[in-house]
Every structure is written in C-alpha cells, then in structure tokens.
Amino acid sequence: xxxxxxxxxxxxxxxxxxxxxxxxxxxxxxxxxxxxxxxxxxxxxxxxxxxxxxxxxxxxxxxxxxxxxxxxxxxxxxxxxxxxxxxxxxxxxxxxxxxxxxxxxxxxxxxxxxxxxxxxxxxxxxxxxxxxxxxxxxxxxxxxxxxxxxxxxxxxxxxxxxxxxxxxxxxxxxxxxxxxxxxxxxxxxxxxxxxxxxxxxxxxxxxxxxxxxxxxxxxxxxxxxxxxxxxxxxxxxxxxxxxxxxxxxxxxxxxxxxxxxxxxxxxxxxxxxxxxxxxxxxxxxxxxxxxxxxxxxxxxxxxxxxxxxxxxxxxxxxxxxxxxxxxxxxxxxxxxxxxxxxxxxxxxxxxxxxxxxxxxxxxxxxxxxxxxxxxxxxxxxxxxxxxxxxxxxxxxxxxxxxxxxxxxxxxxxxxxxxxxxxxxxxxxxxxxxxxxxxxxxxxxxxxxxxxxxxxxxxxxxxxxxxxxxxxxxxxxxxxxxxxxxxxxxxxxxxxxxxxxxxxxxxxxxxxxxxxxxxxxxxxxxxxxxxxxxxxxxxxxxxxxxx
Ligand SMILES: Cc1cc2nc3c(=O)[nH]c(=O)nc-3n(C[C@H](O)[C@H](O)[C@H](O)COP(=O)(O)OP(=O)(O)OC[C@H]3O[C@@H](n4cnc5c(N)ncnc54)[C@H](O)[C@@H]3O)c2cc1C
Numbered sequence: 118x119x120x121x122x123x124x125x126x127x128x129x130x131x132x133x134x135x136x137x138x139x140x141x142x143x144x145x146x147x148x149x150x151x152x153x154x155x156x157x158x159x160x161x162x163x164x165x166x167x168x169x170x171x172x173x174x175x176x177x178x179x180x181x182x183x184x185x186x187x188x189x190x191x192x193x194x195x196x197x198x199x200x201x202x203x204x205x206x207x208x209x210x211x212x213x214x215x216x217x218x219x220x221x222x223x224x225x226x227x228x229x230x231x232x233x234x235x236x237x238x239x240x241x242x243x244x245x246x247x248x249x250x251x252x253x254x255x256x257x258x259x260x261x262x263x264x265x266x267x268x269x270x271x272x273x274x275x276x277x278x279x280x281x282x283x284x285x286x287x288x289x290x291x292x293x294x295x296x297x298x299x300x301x302x303x304x305x306x307x308x309x310x311x312x313x314x315x316x317x318x319x320x321x322x323x324x325x326x327x328x329x330x331x332x333x334x335x336x337x338x339x340x341x342x343x344x345x346x347x348x349x350x351x352x353x354x355x356x357x358x359x360x361x362x363x364x365x366x367x368x369x370x371x372x373x374x375x376x377x378x379x380x381x382x383x384x385x386x387x388x389x390x391x392x393x394x395x396x397x398x399x400x401x402x403x404x405x406x407x408x409x410x411x412x413x414x415x416x417x418x419x420x421x422x423x424x425x426x427x428x429x430x431x432x433x434x435x436x437x438x439x440x441x442x443x444x445x446x447x448x449x450x451x452x453x454x455x456x457x458x459x460x461x462x463x464x465x466x467x468x469x470x471x472x473x474x475x476x477x478x479x480x481x482x483x484x485x486x487x488x489x490x491x492x493x494x495x496x497x498x499x500x501x502x503x504x505x506x507x508x509x510x511x512x513x514x515x516x517x518x519x520x521x522x523x524x525x526x527x528x529x530x531x532x533x534x535x536x537x538x539x540x541x542x543x544x545x546x547x548x549x550x551x552x553x554x555x556x557x558x559x560x561x562x563x564x565x566x567x568x569x570x571x572x573x574x575x576x577x578x579x580x581x582x583x584x585x586x587x588x589x590x591x592x593x594x595x596x597x598x599x600x601x602x603x604x605x606x607x608x609x610x611x612x613x614x615x616x617x618x619x620x621x622x623x624x625x626x627x628x629x630x631x632x633x634x635x636x637x638x639x640x641x642x643x644x645x646x647x648x649x650x651x652x653x654x655x656x657x658x659x660x661x662x663x
Contacts, residue, residue, distance in 0.1 A: 150498030177455025201246025359479030372408030529565035
C-alpha cells in the first residue's frame, strides 16, 4: 500500500479492517527490516510508528554499515562474521545509499606489538566477513600513514591500517526499506502510538493505537505482535506485563558536525580519544562529523539530547588526534544524540556490552527484539520472521516463502554501483544542475531512481527559478511518496539538512512551509506549531546555545 501522507485515512482504514498475520511496533531499522522480510514472504503485515519512521536511534547513528572492528577485541567472532558479511549485501541492494568508504586506523603507542596484533586482527576481520581481495586491509608504515592523512598529530604514530567499510544515511535506508515493503503489500503508518495490547485468553491478539495527529483511537488485530521499539522495548514489555529477566541497558552516543575546513580529513578516520575511547571523524557533503561517545543513560528515551560536555569531549578528541588549530564550541554547526538499546549484563560497562540481538517471547506471545546494529538489520529480521512463521505454522499453516531480502534491491535502487554512477553522470548533465552540481549529487544519493521523478515534477511547477522548483518538487515527493507529515520529518529524516546544512534550513523554511500548507491544508495554527517545533529541534542540535 502506498506510503503517502495524502492517503493517511485509507491507510488507517486498511489497518482497522483486516486482521494481520503480523503487527510490527516501531518504525526504526529493526521494524523496517521485519516489515520487508515478512511482506516478501507473503505475510499480511503492518507497522505502527509512534513518531516519524526512523525517529529513534535509526536516524542518530554514526551512519556506517560496518563490521564493528572493536567487537573482535571482545572476541565476538559470530557477530563480526554476520555484520561484516552483511556490509556487501546491503551495498548490493542499495548502491546509491550504501557506498564503500576507506577507513584509516592510525596506530600509536611505541610498541610494535599493537601494530602486528592489529594487522592480524584485521586479517581475521576480512576473513570472517569474506571481504574481496581488492578491499582487504592494507597495513601502512608511519610515513605512509602520515601521507594518507597529513592532518594527524604525528607524535607517537607508529603506523596505520586502511580498510574498507561503507557509509550510508541511516534514516534514508530505513525509509527505503519501508517503502519497498509497502510496494510488496505491507501497510505502514507513522504518528501511530501503540498504547496497549488486546489480549484474548491470555494471548496478545492486537494493539490499541492512538493517532498522534488526530488523537483518534483505533485497534489493529493480528496473530503475532512484534515489539521492535529499540530504546522503548522495555516500556512495551511493561505494558504487556512481561518485563522480567533480561532488561535493556541504554547508552548515549553523540555526534558533532563542523565545516570540513576545520577538520579537513581526507577520508574517514577511526582514532583513539584522549581517554582511550574510539571516535570516528567522517567527511560528508562539505562537513566533517565526529562521534561517538558511549555513556550510560537512565532517562526518558524521548528526551535524549546533546549536552555541552559531550561536545567538549569530542572537541578534545579532535585536538588530541589532529594537528588542527583548536575548533571552538561556536564552530560546531549541529549535533545529534542517540541511544543504543543494548542488553544489560551485570558488571559490564557501556562499551563492554555485547551488540548482539536477542528475541524475547513473553507468556502472552509478544515477541520483543532488542540489541543489534543498523548493519545487521536484515539478518535480525530474518530470525524474527522465522520465529513468527514458526508460531503461525504451529497453528497448522505454512504457506509462506523463504527469506529473499539478500537479493531484493530496494525499490529506488540501481542494479549496481556502475549503473548508479552512469545514471548520476547523465543526471548531472541536466540543464537545471549546471550551476548546482551538489544538489544533483544530493538528490541522486538521497532518492536514487526517484530523483528523475522529482526533476520531472519540478519542470511542471511554476516557480521563480529551477532551484526553488526542485525544492518544491522534493517536498511534494516526500509528502506524496514518503509519508512526510511534519517539517521535521523533511528536514531531519528525509534530507538530513538539519544536521548537515542548517543555514539551508533557515533559507528554505518559508518556501517549504508553503508547500506543506498547500499539500496538507495547514491553517495558521498548525504553521505556527510546526515552526516552533522546528525551532526547538534546532535548539537541541545546537545543544541549547542558539
Ligand atoms: C550513537 C550511535 C551510533 C551508532 N552507529 C552505528 C553505526 O554506524 N552502524 C551500525 O550498524 N549501528 C550503529 N548504531 C546502532 C544502531 O543505530 C541501532 O542498533 C539501531 O538504529 C536500532 O534500531 P531500532 O529500530 O531497534 O530502534 P529505533 O531506531 O530507536 O526505532 C524504534 C522506534 O520505535 C518507536 N516506538 C517507540 N515506542 C513506540 C510505541 N509505543 N508505538 C509505536 N512506536 C514506538 C520509536 O519512535 C522509534 O522510532 C549506533 C547507535 C548509536 C546510539
């Protein structure tokens, strides 16, 4: 069913009319993966998301499809094998969105043991993940390391390693997976909060839901319900009366964004901070983003924000690793903070906890999935749907197919990277982009094959100039084909502009509001509410300094 804000009522009707095989609660990457896997196996499946799709951790990660080098240190060979191998799969199914990125790991410390251990560790990493010969790790001498990244503080550097990871946009990946699932018959609604469960004879048979936009209450019936709410998993287990045994352990991670000229890294660098914690510096669209921290978090998941001490820590890490004139707190252009939904283990610190996922089944039959990583979403989904199919089959029916998501391109993806680059080259040659190649680049990496649709639509609009027409067409596309309901959906999760180009948010706000008002019939009150919500988010991104 189409994922469109213009069809919200039809989507709600579809949700309330038919009983589903599976109801997925939570529209992050975990829920999205389950939705797609289930829909393509032939299950009648729906998803309910309290805020916007990817509102939680799935828009606030380091945005890497990576094997997790540090899990090797924790001897988590199974996890490294699984997520490491998944990198190539996710790249194959979404080549416009998941791109190879060389990662430099500078090594310091005076002793050569660390160097040889890293060399061995990375070979194991490549082997476990089945990395192609040409992408395997390359060990660098001290001069080669400094040549690869002249920005490094050279004191203490003994060498380095260059290895391949992938970068992505987490929220875009999530939304593309949901769209693909909807193309295969799934039903997904954002701003639909699950408030409680419908139980029959002690078994969960559906959910009570509130429409966050209209306030309407409605019920959705289903044979199996999966709780994929990331940091909120325990809140839902509590509502189900099954919060016993293992619990979540939330840790907070923060990223800051600065202009690339302040930290002009040539490639992504994975370096040690002053206290030994590992930090990423990643170039993207004329900026460099730096993160992450890993600190225990006991507050409300809704209220996680960047604090000035988080920013200070990351700036210190930059000054420690790179020979840059000190970057001031005022030069930080934006930030984001997110929560890792890890599974608690007694006596272990935030960074020692496993990133492995686990599925819990409660006495009512509710399945909850916790832990895991963005990178491993597909395999997590496969395990959950296997369990769902088994439950349904126990009731005497198994008519569902096998998991196919490893060979199913996301709906707006090109068949391969070569094909994508060819399409991008010809897209760049359109007259609209002569003076704005960056925009063409952004559209192609954001919307894949839908970029052409956006360009075609912009040509049919009567606007003062091509840039305005393109922006209007982009907003319309997001409303009509990606269920954008609020300004923040557009600026944070569909385009990432609130993180990577705040001045553009300010410059385009009036025009964007106009399109929203026309498409969704907003009155003055709603416009004011949206403006003020966005201002609050900008304030959070600037850690209260704006
Ligand atoms: C700082 C940081 C950096 C990271 N970097 C990486 C990385 O680079 N690569 C990687 O592979 N992994 C990374 N991870 C891990 C990865 O991002 C997470 O494992 C993943 O995004 C979790 O997704 P999720 O769908 O389980 O949770 P979420 O994305 O949080 O989704 C849960 C959703 O459930 C919704 N919800 C909650 N309650 C309800 C309700 N009652 N009704 C309906 N909906 C509800 C929420 O609104 C939310 O959208 C990182 C994590 C953090 C914190």
